[in-house]
Amino acid sequence: MTLMKKADFPVANVRHFFEPGPVMLISSALANERDIMTLGWHTVLEFSPSLIGCMISVGNHSHRLIKESRECVINLPTSGLLDTVVAIGNCSGEEIDKFAEFSLTPQPASNVSAPMIAECHASFECRLFEDALVDSLNFFVFEVVKAHVAPSPKKPETVHYCGDGEFMLSGKHVSRRSLFRPEML
Numbered sequence: 001m002t003l004m005k006k007a008d009f010p011v012a013n014v015r016h017f018f019e020p021g022p023v024m025l026i027s028s029a030l031a032n033e034r035d036i037m038t039l040g041w042h043t044v045l046e047f048s049p050s051l052i053g054c055m056i057s058v059g060n061h062s063h064r065l066i067k068e069s070r071e072c073v074i075n076l077p078t079s080g081l082l083d084t085v086v087a088i089g090n091c092s093g094e095e096i097d098k099f100a101e102f103s104l105t106p107q108p109a110s111n112v113s114a115p116m117i118a119e120c121h122a123s124f125e126c127r128l129f130e131d132a133l134v135d136s137l138n139f140f141v142f143e144v145v146k147a148h149v150a151p152s153p154k155k156p157e158t159v160h161y162c163g164d165g166e167f168m169l170s171g172k173h174v175s176r177r178s179l180f181r182p183e184m185l
């Protein structure tokens with residue numbers, strides 16, 4: 001195996017190597033308001049209960065809707081929605097209704113009041129599970145209480161943000177299933 005020659009790298013930019021989970025669209029609702037934001041900073045925290053951590057900046061309109069309603073839907077867009085994903089992440093729902101602005105279809109969820117986005121491949125209904133880090137770090141821990149996933153395609157082309165306006169599209173899948181202990185799968 002090759003030993004890699006490494007150079008000094010600015011610590012503020014290491015996010016470019018960590019980020020590439022799929023970019024999500026978070027939909028939320030509170031009273032007669034609804035909103036959508038683009039989210040790249042998220043992480044899986046636990047299988048069961050199914051916990052997902054998300055960094056939702058306090059400057060975003062969605063932050064208030066989600067903090068007060070304690071609910072949201074995390075939607076998985078595919079590459080055909082890339083321009084919309086960027087546009088949603090570059091405007092505020094304080095002034096516009098992003099469902100109408102971007103011709104997206106709100107669908108009622110079964111367990112939360114936030115609408116699902118019909119054009120997305122999957123929609124995960126979430127309730128706020130832990131808010132201990134919301135005020136200090138804008139970090140919300142959600143429990144996925146219901147998951148809706150399109151049966152096909154089996155491996156949708158998702159979009160992954162690398163910073164600086166650049167995205168990676170998901171592509172080649174490789175399996176190492178046989179190397180895993182069954183309980184680690």
Ligand SMILES: Cc1cc2nc3c(=O)[nH]c(=O)nc-3n(C[C@H](O)[C@H](O)[C@H](O)COP(=O)(O)O)c2cc1C
Binds near residue numbers: 042057059061086091
């Ligand atoms: C690719 C991409 C990824 C983003 N990831 C995040 C994120 O992880 N957390 C966050 O708070 N904002 C993120 N944003 C910015 C929000 O989506 C943006 O501020 C949005 O306008 C908020 O909308 P709102 O004010 O209607 O809630 C991202 C934007 C883009 C384009």
